Amino acid sequence: MSQPVLEFDHVYAAYNGAIAALHGVSLTVRKSEITALLGANGAGKTTLLKAASNLLPAGRGQITGGRIRYKGRDVTTDTPHAHIRNGLVPVLEGRRCFKTLSIEENLTTGAIGRGLERAQIAQVLEQVYDLFPKLKLRRNSLAGLTSGGEQQMAAIGRGLMARPEVFLLDEPSMGLAPLVVVEIFETLARLNRETGLTILLAEQNSAIALKYAHHATVIENGRSVLDGPASDLAARADIRALYLGGTPEPVRI
Amino acid sequence: MDWFGFLFLIEVTIGGLLSGVMYALVAIGFVLIYKTSGVLNFAQGAMVLFAALTFVSLVEAGVPFVLALLISAAIMVALGFAIERTVLRPLANRSPMTLFMATLGLSYIIEGAAQIIWGTEVHRLDLGISNAPFQVAGVFISTFDLVAAAIAGVLVAGLTAFFRWTRTGLAFRAVADDQFAALAVGLRLDRTWATVWAAAGIVALVAGLLWGARLGVQFSLSLIVLKALPVLVLGGFDSVLGAIVAGLAIGATEKLAEVYLGPFVGGGIEGWFAYVVALLVLLIRPSGLFGQKLVERF
Numbered sequence: 001m002s003q004p005v006l007e008f009d010h011v012y013a014a015y016n017g018a019i020a021a022l023h024g025v026s027l028t029v030r031k032s033e034i035t036a037l038l039g040a041n042g043a044g045k046t047t048l049l050k051a052a053s054n055l056l057p058a059g060r061g062q063i064t065g066g067r068i069r070y071k072g073r074d075v076t077t078d079t080p081h082a083h084i085r086n087g088l089v090p091v092l093e094g095r096r097c098f099k100t101l102s103i104e105e106n107l108t109t110g111a112i113g114r115g116l117e118r119a120q121i122a123q124v125l126e127q128v129y130d131l132f133p134k135l136k137l138r139r140n141s142l143a144g145l146t147s148g149g150e151q152q153m154a155a156i157g158r159g160l161m162a163r164p165e166v167f168l169l170d171e172p173s174m175g176l177a178p179l180v181v182v183e184i185f186e187t188l189a190r191l192n193r194e195t196g197l198t199i200l201l202a203e204q205n206s207a208i209a210l211k212y213a214h215h216a217t218v219i220e221n222g223r224s225v226l227d228g229p230a231s232d233l234a235a236r237a238d239i240r241a242l243y244l245g246g247t248p249e250p251v252r253i
Numbered sequence: 254m255d256w257f258g259f260l261f262l263i264e265v266t267i268g269g270l271l272s273g274v275m276y277a278l279v280a281i282g283f284v285l286i287y288k289t290s291g292v293l294n295f296a297q298g299a300m301v302l303f304a305a306l307t308f309v310s311l312v313e314a315g316v317p318f319v320l321a322l323l324i325s326a327a328i329m330v331a332l333g334f335a336i337e338r339t340v341l342r343p344l345a346n347r348s349p350m351t352l353f354m355a356t357l358g359l360s361y362i363i364e365g366a367a368q369i370i371w372g373t374e375v376h377r378l379d380l381g382i383s384n385a386p387f388q389v390a391g392v393f394i395s396t397f398d399l400v401a402a403a404i405a406g407v408l409v410a411g412l413t414a415f416f417r418w419t420r421t422g423l424a425f426r427a428v429a430d431d432q433f434a435a436l437a438v439g440l441r442l443d444r445t446w447a448t449v450w451a452a453a454g455i456v457a458l459v460a461g462l463l464w465g466a467r468l469g470v471q472f473s474l475s476l477i478v479l480k481a482l483p484v485l486v487l488g489g490f491d492s493v494l495g496a497i498v499a500g501l502a503i504g505a506t507e508k509l510a511e512v513y514l515g516p517f518v519g520g521g522i523e524g525w526f527a528y529v530v531a532l533l534v535l536l537i538r539p540s541g542l543f544g545q546k547l548v549e550r551f
Contacts, residue, residue, distance in 0.1 A: 053437060055433075055436065055437055057346075058346060058432075058433055058436055059433075060346065080436050080437060080439060081439050081440075081441050083439070084438070084439030085439070089439075090437050092433075092434060092437050096431055096433065096434035096437070097434070098426070098427050098430040098431055098434060098435075099430060099431070100426070100429075100430050101423075101426060101427060101430060105423055105426075105427075108420075108423060109423060109424065109427045109435070109438050109440065110438055110439075112420050112423065112424055112438075112439075112440065113438040113439025113440050114439060158438060162438070162439060
């Protein structure tokens with residue numbers, strides 16, 4: 001098993017200082033693996049990912065306990081900017097492209113956030129266009145006028161422009177056609193295979209997430225309830241029924 | 254309408270358009286800050302006053318013109334950074350009303366500070382631009398207004414180029430579009446805000462010099478905020494282009510109304526007519542002529 005790169009150690013988080021969202025979640029993301037973070041709506045997946053990038057304060061939330069370690073160092077209080085510089089790059093839920101900027105400008109912001117120079121920007125831009133040829137075709141379109149799938153690709157591309165070492169994706173399948181979802185997951189899997197990119201992926205679509213992930217953690221009501229190899233979780237019908245939106249067996253009285 | 258009547262109409266319109274440029278100049282200061290941080294900076298007028306007073310006091314103390322200009326610009330940039338650091342950053346993520354009230358308080362602090370530092374008398378400001386009108390095809394045009402318009406034009410072109418083609422400019426537009434996404438991408442909101450406050454400080458300096466040369470540098474200068482508000486309502490609070498077009502429109506409308514409608518209601522229209530226009534715009538098109546409408550597919 002490869003070494004841990006991102007570790008959540010009993011992380012607690014709350015909004016407005018009162019509404020608790022995480023009750024001591026522990027989770028280890030290993031280098032060059034795809035880790036799936038599964039759970040129902042409101043389980044705390046988004047909160048956990050935002051905590052990893054220290055984005056909670058911008059939404060009046062905060063980490064109230066526990067530690068987040070990245071490459072062995074405590075990064076709980078690093079700024080979002082510092083996280084990007086260290087290669088810990090988030091892709092937000094709902095894509096959040098800059099709608100009034102062109103696709104290419106959207107991508108460029110990712111490189112600016114990492115502090116890349118002009119020559120490097122041009123180079124990474126070509127890599128992203130190789131990965132998502134559709135984006136190259138629409139490079140001059142305003143992001144707000146492109147399709148949901150193209151916006152998701154632009155959001156992922158924008159993250160890749162920051163040359164991530166660990167990629168934190170929040171619901172990349174949300175609101176997309178099944179074929180587009182497969183295309184995006186295939187690309188992510190390819191990146192993981194070919195470049196060793198580490199991925200932590202929050203998903204409600206557990207079927208597809210478990211298909212591509214190596215490892216999975218299920219959280220419920222802000223607590224980790226299950227953890228193991230993705231193939232084991234996918235095989236256990238009771239887990240799918242209890243946590244992942246499968247159909248439970250009818251209860252006999 | 255006879256020929257002279259027609260020439261007079263042209264003359265009034267041009268005069269109005271040129272003074273409209275001056276309104277636009279003040280409005281642009283607002284737009285810069287509103288676009289990136291959602292703050293309606295009521296202190297923009299006080300900054301205009303502060304800039305003009307700083308410059309005039311330096312010149313009166315015997316500092317050469319160009320040096321005084323550079324020092325004033327440096328002071329305005331420093332003021333912009335200081336405001337961002339001490340007022341806005343601690344209030345980040347608060348409601349727009351809180352931020353607006355903070356800038357309202359700030360405007361009094363800046364005005365008061367200006368009074369303590371530079372005194373309260375009216376200063377004459379001579380930029381060395383001739384005030385004599387010249388004639389083109391029978392129409393009189395004020396040289397000063399034309400030069401002022403040219404200076405404003407250069408400033409706007411410079412700002413536009415900056416935001417369009419530099420990386421800092423791109424970061425500015427990203428922050429203006431979606432603050433949270435910009436934060437997540439690793440853009441530094443505090444730096445962007447500091448930059449726009451500094452830019453707003455420079456715009457205030459230019460506006461302060463031009464308005465100061467026209468009206469004399471005095472405390473009523475900070476009241477030109479009230480001239481900028483109808484311009485913002487008409488053009489949209491988040492559009493630089495809107496501020497320019499609306500500034501021109503308001504300037505021309507105001508003068509034409511004064512000349513042609515004024516006599517029927519006993520004159521004095523110029524002071525409030527812009528607000529009539531603003532009110533109508535609010536009723537018909539609340540986001541203004543150029544205000545951001547959602548770029549989104551449904």
